[in-house]
Amino acid sequence: MIITLTEENYLKAIFHLSQKSEGEVSTNAIAEQIDAKASSVTDMLKKLAEKNLITYIKYKGVKLTENGRLTAVDIVRKHRLWEVFLVDKLNFSWDEVHDIAEQLEHIKSPKLINQLDAFLDFPTYDPHGDPIPNKEGEIVKTNKIMLSKATANADYTCVGVLDSSSDFLKYLDKHQIGLGTDILVVDKEDFDQSMTITIRDKTMIMSKAITNNIYVKKV
Amino acid sequence: MIITLTEENYLKAIFHLSQKSEGEVSTNAIAEQIDAKASSVTDMLKKLAEKNLITYIKYKGVKLTENGRLTAVDIVRKHRLWEVFLVDKLNFSWDEVHDIAEQLEHIKSPKLINQLDAFLDFPTYDPHGDPIPNKEGEIVKTNKIMLSKATANADYTCVGVLDSSSDFLKYLDKHQIGLGTDILVVDKEDFDQSMTITIRDKTMIMSKAITNNIYVKKV
């Protein structure tokens, strides 16, 4: 069955939205993610349901079918492998790769992806710390938590970011925070939930807007 | 100015056709190359002329403008660089790369192509012996000739192929002919223009259908 580029983007959007919260994904949420009008989304949902990629009940939102999930995960796999390629082989920085990978993820050739995977030495995480699904569509789950949920007086390591927009990644670069950076949570302010943290013996304060976008693991 | 994927394919087709013969390119020739109906081509030619990518006079065929030529050459550059990547880095064989490069050539990111170029060590020829245009759109001209035009009792080296279809390339692989293979032309039959050649001390006969698709250089 032929799946168009647009359909692929819808499937990916639905997949990402269903990762964020349980249950059905709403039309409006998809519209926002895709940057389209809700009416356009409704049209597309009918097509995807017709192709058995989603289950769709009017006014009730959608869910990916097994088929749809596998298709979406395959796109995510390609996206993340290409990001590794761009950073590891072509010397891109982690804030530059998203838009290019967004294009490359639609290239259709199973052999290409398998060879790329081998060429990159079968990476398990992309440059933002997101896991790379395997060929069977399985995704490893790491017990990462949001930095904002970390407890005071404990050591953590940065293992990923939620927001991989260029602006946020540049902020992290500026403060020399990357994957593997050790973070000591010194204090958490009750009032605005800002945090005092220590990185390489330098202490700084981070707003919740920041700590809510950094994934850490207890060390 | 935004150039769609379809427009890019038309420009590339016109470019390749104008390489083959002087003067204007005909609507039918484009239709055949693109595998579309002549009426569709006419519609597209109007659009391309509107965008100043071609000069188009009704019933008189088309020519690329400087702008159109640069756009087409850039696509060819990308196509050939990706082919080098696939063969040199991902271990594809030369008969497998065309269709994938056909997709990759449309990825839009100047930085990506420049970094790829550097990563591949600035190659000048693709896996089929076709020259890779430089950033400025210049293409080196080699004094290659068709094997069918070669003279008897002279030494040549294979430097390229005209037909880079999978079937033809597999024929060459089977007979262990590749870029750099030395070919001694022993005799040329007047009747059917078949040739007796010697490759690594093994003599064989090649029909004109074959010799017409192999580029050689006198050695």
Added chain:
DNA sequence: ATATATTTTTAGACAAATCTAAAAATATAT
């Protein structure tokens, strides 16, 4: 419980790229 707000869907229109069928222009052959 009823009015109000929000979300979602429908209806109809539009742009891009294609097609078929027919008309117009150009080329070829006797």
Added chain:
DNA sequence: ATATATTTTTAGATTTGTCTAAAAATATAT
């Protein structure tokens, strides 16, 4: 030079993905 063949264009329809505006369904608030 005139009839015939070929090439190219036009006209009108179709598909995909989008939109706006209005209607329908669902959710929220008093």
